[in-house]
Amino acid sequence: MTKILIAEDDDHTRDALREVLTMEGYEVIAASDGLQAVDFFRAENPDFVCLDVMMPGLNGYEVCKQIRRQDEKVPILFLTAKAEEIDTVLGLELGADDYMTKPFGVKEIIARIRAILRRTASRGGGRADDDFTMDDLRIVPTELRAYRDKTEIQLSPRDVKVLRLLSERRGKVIDRNTLADEVWGVDYFPESRALDQHISQLRKRIEKDPAQPRIIRTVHGAGYRFE
Amino acid sequence: MTKILIAEDDDHTRDALREVLTMEGYEVIAASDGLQAVDFFRAENPDFVCLDVMMPGLNGYEVCKQIRRQDEKVPILFLTAKAEEIDTVLGLELGADDYMTKPFGVKEIIARIRAILRRTASRGGGRADDDFTMDDLRIVPTELRAYRDKTEIQLSPRDVKVLRLLSERRGKVIDRNTLADEVWGVDYFPESRALDQHISQLRKRIEKDPAQPRIIRTVHGAGYRFE
DNA sequence: TCTAAATTTTATAAAATCCATAAAAAGAAC
DNA sequence: GTTCTTTTTATGGATTTTATAAAATTTAGA
Numbered sequence: 018m019t020k021i022l023i024a025e026d027d028d029h030t031r032d033a034l035r036e037v038l039t040m041e042g043y044e045v046i047a048a049s050d051g052l053q054a055v056d057f058f059r060a061e062n063p064d065f066v067c068l069d070v071m072m073p074g075l076n077g078y079e080v081c082k083q084i085r086r087q088d089e090k091v092p093i094l095f096l097t098a099k100a101e102e103i104d105t106v107l108g109l110e111l112g113a114d115d116y117m118t119k120p121f122g123v124k125e126i127i128a129r130i131r132a133i134l135r136r137t138a139s140r141g142g143g144r145a146d147d148d149f150t151m152d153d154l155r156i157v158p159t160e161l162r163a164y165r166d167k168t169e170i171q172l173s174p175r176d177v178k179v180l181r182l183l184s185e186r187r188g189k190v191i192d193r194n195t196l197a198d199e200v201w202g203v204d205y206f207p208e209s210r211a212l213d214q215h216i217s218q219l220r221k222r223i224e225k226d227p228a229q230p231r232i233i234r235t236v237h238g239a240g241y242r243f244e
Numbered sequence: 245m246t247k248i249l250i251a252e253d254d255d256h257t258r259d260a261l262r263e264v265l266t267m268e269g270y271e272v273i274a275a276s277d278g279l280q281a282v283d284f285f286r287a288e289n290p291d292f293v294c295l296d297v298m299m300p301g302l303n304g305y306e307v308c309k310q311i312r313r314q315d316e317k318v319p320i321l322f323l324t325a326k327a328e329e330i331d332t333v334l335g336l337e338l339g340a341d342d343y344m345t346k347p348f349g350v351k352e353i354i355a356r357i358r359a360i361l362r363r364t365a366s367r368g369g370g371r372a373d374d375d376f377t378m379d380d381l382r383i384v385p386t387e388l389r390a391y392r393d394k395t396e397i398q399l400s401p402r403d404v405k406v407l408r409l410l411s412e413r414r415g416k417v418i419d420r421n422t423l424a425d426e427v428w429g430v431d432y433f434p435e436s437r438a439l440d441q442h443i444s445q446l447r448k449r450i451e452k453d454p455a456q457p458r459i460i461r462t463v464h465g466a467g468y469r470f471e
Numbered sequence: 472t473c474t475a476a477a478t479t480t481t482a483t484a485a486a487a488t489c490c491a492t493a494a495a496a497a498g499a500a501c
Numbered sequence: 502g503t504t505c506t507t508t509t510t511a512t513g514g515a516t517t518t519t520a521t522a523a524a525a526t527t528t529a530g531a
Contacts, residue, residue: 125342128363173477189386194362203359210519211479217520218478227520237487237518239388239401400488437508438490444510445488464498464507 019134020044022063024054024080025096026072034067034126041127051075055083063091065134070097092133132199149184151232151243154223156180163223170222175200179219183233183243192240216241246361247271249290251281251307252323253299257346261294264350265357278302282310290318292361297324319360323348376411378459378470381450383407390450402427403446410460410470419467443468 021043025031028049035045046061048054051072058066066084070077081093096117117129148157154170156163158177163170172180178200183191197205197212205211220227234242248270252258255276262272273288275281278299285293285307293311297304308320325346342360344353373385381397383390385404390397399407405427410418424432424439432438447454461469 175478190388194365198359198363203355205359205362207358207362209479210481213519214479214521217522221521235486235519236388237400242387402489436490437492437510440508441490441510444508447509462497462508 018042018044019065020046020061020063021065021067021130022046022048022054022057022061023067024048024051024072024077025067025069026050027069030069037127038130043130051077051080054080058084059087062088065130066091066093067130068093068095070095094129094133149181151180151184154232156184172222175215176219179215179233180223183241188242188244190236190239190242196240245269245271246292247273247288247290248292248294248357249273249275249281249284249288250294251275251278251284251299251304252294252296253277254296257296260350261353264354268354270357278304278307281307285311286314289315292357293318293320294357295320295322297322317364319364321356321360376408378407378411381459383411397449399449402442406442406446406460407450410468415469415471417463417466417469423467 019042021038023031023034023038023045025034025047026049031047031049035047038045043065046057046063048057051074054066054068054072055075057063068077068080072080075083077095081095084091084093094117117126148155150156154163154165156172156177158181161172161174161177163172163180179196182196182199193212197207201212216233217227220230220233223232224230232243234244236242246269248265250258250261250265250272252261252274253276258274258276262274265272270292273284273290275284278301281293281295281299282302284290295304295307299307302310304322308322311318311320321342321344323344323346342356344356375382375384377383381390381392383399383404385408388399388401388404390399390407406423409423409426420439421434424434428439443460444454447457447460450459451457459470461471463469
């Protein structure tokens with residue numbers, strides 16, 4: 018189970034986060050100040066860290082440095098009350114993976130954590146940038162390429178996102194909304210056919226017979242599936 | 245049509261939002277203060293709420309709490325004039341889905357609203373999509389499939405709805421009106437035979453002997469039943 | 472700035488499915 | 502058994518959804 022360390026001095030926020038993340042199926046360790054956070058990190062070796070910037074004693078930046086001294090890979094998400102603090106987070110080159118300004122919605126933070134974990138899983142021992150296979154295709158995200166035997170297929174970053182999403186939930190139907198959300202994000206217009214087009218183009222390149230796709234299958238009225 | 249409730253005391257902003265969102269094809273209800281917003285919410289039951297934080301009388305946070313008391317799912321987007329305003333309240337507790345700081349661009353807010361609606365439409369659709377069994381059939385909603393031993397049976401989203409409804413109230417007779425309401429929605433013609441047609445087609449696929457249905461049984465003059 | 476590649480829009484085609492109709496079958500009432 | 506009502510199902514046109522080609526636009530590099 019994915020273990021998440023939260024460092025947040027405000028009791029309310031901390032409890033809310035703990036509850037929400039536990040509900041989501043994560044194991045949560047919660048620290049109420051920076052020193053405790055560093056201790057907990059050493060003891061528990063979590064897969065993900067959520068750091069409030071403003072904390073008594075050791076602040077979030079300091080905690081981040083301490084953690085990075087020990088583990089340069091674990092994903093770190095900063096929580097800040099003020100947008101201006103973001104600049105500091107970015108400027109210090111602390112190796113933060115993302116940041117959020119308060120207040121944040123439950124869904125928002127869950128989505129971010131999931132996204133970061135997916136993105137960075139390779140560093141933490143998972144496999145987001147790791148190669149994966151779909152049917153007889155070997156996808157190598159770091160090269161933005163796929164291989165079928167020795168033949169190379171060029172892929173765009175977006176291609177990789179689509180394929181990874183389908184691959185991660187093989188057998189499950191990925192509906193168009195989810196695909197739009199995860200791959201295109203906020204700037205996707207529902208009446209656009211960009212998604213179809215992209216799938217179509219991608220199939221042309223990766224499927225042996227694009228008319229009979231084996232990798233990206235259509236589930237009419239629902240979305241796409243791979244298995 | 246998707247109904248959006250706006251609560252915003254500034255006339256100019258409110259009118260602009262109303263116009264823009266109407267142009268986008270949403271039905272807009274606009275309140276100019278918090279009390280009115282709560283009233284309108286009760287009366288209109290909108291699909292989305294846009295709340296200004298600073299409002300005379302009841303502020304946005306209070307309105308949010310009131311709304312959440314009544315509906316814990318409806319997506320809520322906060323509008324704030326200053327980032328610092330946010331600091332005082334934790335979005336987590338209020339169950340806000342997102343927030344924006346003014347001034348915001350038209351495109352930006354539309355994109356956000358669309359994205360939130362997209363997310364909440366596909367995920368928080370409400371009902372759990374856990375697997376369930378009916379007779380010797382195992383239905384897996386996330387895959388839009390059912391399994392009998394190892395053989396797969398493809399299901400449409402509508403098939404799953406029908407089956408889930410029957411399964412949830414096993415033993416009870418589901419009358420045609422209920423079925424039509426729950427599965428087809430408000431706009432269904434009572435004299436239509438579409439429902440029969442659908443049941444017939446579904447039986448062909450899921451029943452071993454469609455002439456002697458064991459999963460979807462007819463209760464003449466009443467509806468259908470599963471047990 | 473120019474060029475090439477990637478992406479999106481537009482337009483049209485193709486596919487899947489939905490549903491109205493009508494005829495047949497089954498059940499209920501008498 | 503006859504008649505009336507309800508349900509089933511075959512058929513084909515309508516509608517919705519998805520696919521693809523071509524053009525337009527945007528993006529990234531040189």
